[in-house]
Amino acid sequence: MKTRSVLAGVAFCSAFGGAFVKRAAAxxxxxxxxxxxxxxxxxxxxxxxxxxxYNQNFGLVREVRELPELGAGKVELEFRxxxxxxxPETVHIKALGAANGISVLEQNYRFDLLTxxxxxxxxxxxxxxxxxxxxxxxxxxxxxADLLSVAEGQVLRINGEITFGYPGRLAFPQxxxxxxxxxxxxxxxxxxxxxxxxEVTYLTQNLNWSADxxxxxxxxxxxxxxxxxxxxxxxxxxxxxxxxxxLVAGDVNRVQPQMNEMAVAGMAKSARSxxxxxxxxxxxxxxxxxxRPTTVLQNEQKQVNLLQxxxxxxxxxxxxxxxxxxxxxxxxQVQSNQKVGVYLDIQNTQQNHLGMPLPKGTLRVxxxxxxxxxxxxxxDAIDHTPRDEKLRVKMGDAFDVVGDRKQTEWHxxxxxxxxxxxxxxxxxxxxxxxxxxxxxxxxGDWTVLSSSQAVEKKDANTFLFTIKVAARGVTKVTYKxxxxxx
Numbered sequence: 435m436k437t438r439s440v441l442a443g444v445a446f447c448s449a450f451g452g453a454f455v456k457r458a459a460a461x462x463x464x465x466x467x468x469x470x471x472x473x474x475x476x477x478x479x480x481x482x483x484x485x486x487x488y489n490q491n492f493g494l495v496r497e498v499r500e501l502p503e504l505g506a507g508k509v510e511l512e513f514r515x516x517x518x519x520x521x522p523e524t525v526h527i528k529a530l531g532a533a534n535g536i537s538v539l540e541q542n543y544r545f546d547l548l549t550x551x552x553x554x555x556x557x558x559x560x561x562x563x564x565x566x567x568x569x570x571x572x573x574x575x576x577x578x579a580d581l582l583s584v585a586e587g588q589v590l591r592i593n594g595e596i597t598f599g600y601p602g603r604l605a606f607p608q609x610x611x612x613x614x615x616x617x618x619x620x621x622x623x624x625x626x627x628x629x630x631x632x633e634v635t636y637l638t639q640n641l642n643w644s645a646d647x648x649x650x651x652x653x654x655x656x657x658x659x660x661x662x663x664x665x666x667x668x669x670x671x672x673x674x675x676x677x678x679x680x681l682v683a684g685d686v687n688r689v690q691p692q693m694n695e696m697a698v699a700g701m702a703k704s705a706r707s708x709x710x711x712x713x714x715x716x717x718x719x720x721x722x723x724x725x726r727p728t729t730v731l732q733n734e735q736k737q738v739n740l741l742q743x744x745x746x747x748x749x750x751x752x753x754x755x756x757x758x759x760x761x762x763x764x765x766x767q768v769q770s771n772q773k774v775g776v777y778l779d780i781q782n783t784q785q786n787h788l789g790m791p792l793p794k795g796t797l798r799v800x801x802x803x804x805x806x807x808x809x810x811x812x813x814d815a816i817d818h819t820p821r822d823e824k825l826r827v828k829m830g831d832a833f834d835v836v837g838d839r840k841q842t843e844w845h846x847x848x849x850x851x852x853x854x855x856x857x858x859x860x861x862x863x864x865x866x867x868x869x870x871x872x873x874x875x876x877x878g879d880w881t882v883l884s885s886s887q888a889v890e891k892k893d894a895n896t897f898l899f900t901i902k903v904a905a906r907g908v909t910k911v912t913y914k915x916x917x918x919x920x
Contacts, residue, residue, distance in 0.1 A: 481498045510621070525636040538622070577593070645793040647660060652801075664737065682716065743788055753777055758875040760841070776829040881917075883914040
């Protein structure tokens with residue numbers, strides 16, 4: 435009996451000791467961050483909004499909101515009316531005023547939106563009410579139903595029977611807690627004051643801008659007026675009222691998704707009074723701020739004038755192009771009745787009433803006909819063009835100027851060298867003389883052995899002929915070339 439008592443005592447102490455250890459271990463666990471309050475912030479709390487738009491289909495949103503009823507301590511804060519296409523991982527929040535006035539312990543992004551389909555899905559396995567209208571009585575019959583499935587239509591259990599295709603409407607007792615009308619950020623915050631003013635910034639997709647230009651040339655095709663526009667498209671899932679609008683110029687690298695490059699026009703001093711934007715340097719980019727607040731609504735396309743310039747000198751060029759590989763084989767006739775390309779060259783200099791960085795965009799050209807009505811004569815996509823650089827715009831092909839190119843002789847000089855003789859013929863059917871630039875690309879080592887007119891070496895791989903053709907005339911240029919490409 436004594437042994438049994440000792441064993442019982444050991445068992446009791448062991449059990450008690452184990453319970454004590456477990457309780458002590460439990461007491462050492464950190465307290466859960468349970469919110470003691472709940473607060474909701476909507477767009478009505480906004481005091482300041484600014485959007486910085488990149489023409490890579492994303493933007494930076496900055497909001498300042500007052501939270502007069504946030505509360506102190508650990509609070510669950512619903513931050514509503516953010517962009518539906520927000521990137522939650524880019525959100526940054528800070529308190530304005532006292533340092534460390536608010537800290538975020540957790541962040542959740544709720545985007546399970548309230549729609550008829552999501553509402554049905556949340557009530558699968560639950561009881562709803564089904565209403566069916568009777569034309570004879572003019573009233574609705576009401577029955578309770580169990581919603582069994584919504585996968586390929588509604589499957590209901592009514593009065594113990596399974597049915598589908600029920601000719602009526604369903605009603606639900608309430609909206610589930612995990613369905614929301616708009617995407618919402620939900621933070622668990624530790625607030626040091628009951629009232630806070632916070633600044634929140636985040637990136638969002640589907641906020642984009644592009645540059646468009648309209649150039650009107652005069653009768654002589656030597657002068658023009660240029661107007662530039664910013665076209666802003668907002669499909670981010672939010673509206674921005676009375677916002678400060680900024681555009682960024684530069685090549686901003688992003689990891690995902692990969693984006694196209696971007697730019698925006700800067701303003702020359704002589705044209706600054708004609709623009710609505712102010713420029714400043716930002717890192718290795720340019721930042722342009724609209725001088726007045728503007729409202730950018732969801733699913734809206736907005737245009738803002740970017741620049742205006744008049745008296746711009748333009749040069750119309752007719753260009754005829756060859757191909758590098760033609761010098762490496764025996765081809766004979768390579769071009770017949772080929773139309774000649776039409777281009778406009780514009781010097782982007784201050785002396786030419788420009789001298790401003792031109793952003794990538796589309797340039798459309800108009801010219802007045804004899805009645806004075808402006809007609810569309812061509813458009814081209816232009817790349818980012820810094821100041822003091824030349825801008826070349828392809829307008830199309832000339833109707834009345836055509837050319838032929840043929841190889842009249844060809845001699846092989848080993849496995850990768852040759853001598854060949856060529857003839858280029860330009861025919862002008864206009865009533866005025868024209869000048870055509872014939873561009874000949876050639877690779878490797880090459881030498882023009884002879885030519886019927888002066889040849890200009892443009893670079894290591896190109897030589898040119900400037901061919902003048904009289905009104906309704908024909909001009910031929912012949913030349914002999916030796917080339918080696920390996």
